[in-house]
Amino acid sequence: MDITVAYFHPLLHPEVVKRDFERIRAAGADSIVYAVHEQEEQRWPRDLERGLVQAQDAGLKVYLSLGRFGNLFAGPSLVPSWYTFRHPQSRVMDRHGRPHDISCFNHESFRSWLFKEIEYYLGTYPINGILIDEPRGTDVTCFCSVCRALCPDVTDLPRFRRRSMIDFLGELCACVKRVDVDAKTMIVLLPQDLNQLDELALLPPLDTLGCHLFWSLLNEEIIQVEQWGRTVVEVAHRYEKRSQLWLQNFNLDEAGEEQLEIAFAQILNAEPDQIGCFYFWRNNLHPETAWQTTHRLLRRIPRRQLYWQVPGLTNHLVGKEVP
Numbered sequence: 241m242d243i244t245v246a247y248f249h250p251l252l253h254p255e256v257v258k259r260d261f262e263r264i265r266a267a268g269a270d271s272i273v274y275a276v277h278e279q280e281e282q283r284w285p286r287d288l289e290r291g292l293v294q295a296q297d298a299g300l301k302v303y304l305s306l307g308r309f310g311n312l313f314a315g316p317s318l319v320p321s322w323y324t325f326r327h328p329q330s331r332v333m334d335r336h337g338r339p340h341d342i343s344c345f346n347h348e349s350f351r352s353w354l355f356k357e358i359e360y361y362l363g364t365y366p367i368n369g370i371l372i373d374e375p376r377g378t379d380v381t382c383f384c385s386v387c388r389a390l391c392p393d394v395t396d397l398p399r400f401r402r403r404s405m406i407d408f409l410g411e412l413c414a415c416v417k418r419v420d421v422d423a424k425t426m427i428v429l430l431p432q433d434l435n436q437l438d439e440l441a442l443l444p445p446l447d448t449l450g451c452h453l454f455w456s457l458l459n460e461e462i463i464q465v466e467q468w469g470r471t472v473v474e475v476a477h478r479y480e481k482r483s484q485l486w487l488q489n490f491n492l493d494e495a496g497e498e499q500l501e502i503a504f505a506q507i508l509n510a511e512p513d514q515i516g517c518f519y520f521w522r523n524n525l526h527p528e529t530a531w532q533t534t535h536r537l538l539r540r541i542p543r544r545q546l547y548w549q550v551p552g553l554t555n556h557l558v559g560k561e562v563p
């Protein structure tokens with residue numbers, strides 16, 4: 241079982257980044273998920289490059305998440321998409337002609353912008369894959385001129401919306417593979433979107449199906465974690481995809497902290513190929529405790545042999561729990 245850790249922190253301070261990546265590595269992770277928002281690459285490309293090279297040097301692969309691009313995906317900052325702001329004509333239009341705050345993925349100009357961004361990131365930085373975080377799009381049926389031209393029968397628009405979203409995500413994954421055949425593609429859903437699993441699993445260029453098992457955030461019973469997890473793993477294996485299950489080790493109060501171990505055990509019971517969690521992510525009552533507990537739980541996962549052979553890892557990082 242592989243471990244990936246979301247690192248949603250600035251890369252501006254190399255010494256801090258180095259320490260963080262060593263801690264993430266010591267927890268047994270072999271990759272990080274790093275999220276960019278549209279403005280970041282323009283404002284601090286040197287920091288981005290140095291930080292991602294630091295990840296590589298620490299033995300961590302990098303999966304890039306396109307934070308809120310087109311307002312279609314989730315992202316660590318609650319900011320609107322710069323593209324959507326500057327291209328208001330690209331927005332989804334509902335049946336009453338009201339624009340919504342996301343770009344319609346059927347707009348050719350939006351697609352070509354997004355795919356060029358992906359090509360640029362993959363061609364410029366040491367990135368091992370693209371993670372599509374909680375794709376949105378089917379909550380509002382789009383009646384924009386592009387969608388109506390593609391689907392003249394308005395009664396069929398809801399079905400068309402759903403189908404074209406799957407096609408769009410497939411094209412996005414195909415774009416990644418065109419640029420770098422070895423780059424991995426991952427789609428991570430919220431539990432309420434698990435009904436899309438089977439259709440997504442049919443996309444040839446998609447490698448990994450994932451789910452954010454955020455029981456506490458979603459006010460769900462903790463038992464749901466295992467049920468959601470098993471659904472994802474079962475579908476992924478049926479279609480020979482990899483499965484990725486995410487632990488909510490953020491936004492935890494005292495009660496949430498106590499349940500962290502149960503949630504983790506439920507994820508292990510589902511036997512995913514990969515487990516994901518967060519490094520010091522937002523709004524924990526006791527941030528240090530949340531990470532230490534996460535670290536201790538992750539250390540229970542049997543390490544792959546590869547881990548022991550990474551050059552430059554000193555002994556204190558290997559084989560011992562951090563106190």
Ligand SMILES: [Zn+2]
Binds near residue numbers: 344383386387388
């Ligand atoms: Zn549309």
